Amino acid sequence: MSWLAGTFSGGFAQRALLEAIMVGGLCGVVGVHVLLRRLPFFTMALGHATFPGVVLAALLGVNLFLGAGLFGVLVVVLVAALGARERVDDTSAVGVVLAGAFAFGVLLLSAQAGFAKDLTAYLVGSIVTVQPADLATTAAVAAAVLAVLAALHKELVLGAFDRSGLAALGYPVLALDVALLLVVEVTLVASIPAVGTILAVALLVAPAATARLWTDRLGATLVLSPVLGAASGVIGLAVSQHWRVAAGATIVLVAAALFAVSLVVAPRHGLASQLRAGRRPAAARPAPDRAA
């Protein structure tokens, strides 16, 4: 335990710790909705597409959220427009737009000096250089997102399970969908200092997927997922400081490890218990009745 405490003395380490907890927790909560609505692929694409928006915004000195957000919207529109054409299927459309947007972002960055360092920071994060301003932004985003999710909780959940039911009840289904996509986008951008754009999808998917292996109830998932996310952040950060390796990537590895372990040991949904269940019915079979 003192090893853990020792790791987090020093200004930058404490800031990194706070950022890791906030980002992990936020992504955990939003991730539950990402899974409910089967958005991992889209979130992956959004993360890739957000990258040039972030670069552009940073180069132009514009607010990162604005730049990234606008670009995200642009990408969504492009993908929808391309995918609607008869000979371009959805996956290829996303592939093309993704590749183009990403290359564009790299191009923009490569034209600057100090290219490699900035690129790395945007791609895989740079949590140890987090500034107090970044912390304040993350906190503000987390508060806003949680408020929105809490306010729209019933509608969002219903919309995920029964879209036509929601529409029949008179709710603006499309507006709610868009609201959630915006929440995901904003969460992605807030996660960049911690884990970068490519890895942010891991924090949005893994803790929630892990939580789903342990509980069937949505309420419990919404509590367990952010806990797992924050835990991944803290443990990952500590390990990365100890081994002197990239922090963002280590955080993701911890989240993935938690998922992998849960895949095996979780009661009821884990592989180990399913294998055991396969044997139980046979043992429960009554002995053959010799009296007949």
Add this chain to the structure above:
Amino acid sequence: MTELLVDPFRLPYMQRALLEVVLLGVLAGAVGVFVVLRRLAFVADALTHTVFPGIVIAFLLDQSILLGALAFGLLTAVLLAGIGAHRRVGDDAALAILLTSFFSLGVVLVSRARTFASDLTVFLFGRVLTVDRADLVQTLALAVLVLAVLAALRKELVLRAFDPAGAAAMGYRTVVLDLVLNVLIALVVVAAVKAVGTVLVIALIVVPAAAARLLADRVASMTALACLLGVAGGWLGLATSYRVSVDHGVRLASGATIVVVLVALFLAAASAAPLRRLAEGMVRR
């Protein structure tokens, strides 16, 4: 025109780079046809991320990166089949977790080095201008191998793409065919790593083939067109990045420029496609 398309390639290193992207254009274009026909863009993208740690490990251990990439490619195929089938974890979530965790492993390994940022950048985005003769030979060998396999299995692969049930019913081992395609994709990633890096190789695979799909009706013509577009994108991209860097002092990463050119070609094809169908309609009448 010649100033753009020919002059840059008087220099030996530019000639090698050109040869490399031409070979890659053909290789990736041909494989890309099946990726696009089978809507495997996401799986192909996942593969480019998951073979990355294999390449890093092999590089750190001074082993063949080909072997490293193949090992991890096979591992991915197995894990994909296993996790995706789990009830509580959807295909999408499984893929996303697999992709990012493998990628993170690669990043962690690279980050042990002092020159982390630049090393990572080279792995992810390539450095085509540093291609040497050994790289060219390897790319050529891989291209010959992959194209030979595609040619030998083209009937089966096409059948699998358009009629999976029929292919299975006819007794073709679809699992083996899928594995073969995954391995071919992994080989393309290895071939492309030095030129455009693991992140951009997906563009070389998907974009020319997607553009060819818009303009061609038959697999044969689609393949030819995909290869042609791949080569054109490589040539034009290299030439453009050279010209802009030399004439205007703006350093443009070559790999990224190639991808942007390919996407531009795709958009051109997307706008030309309706016109082509119109012309066809008129000819038929």
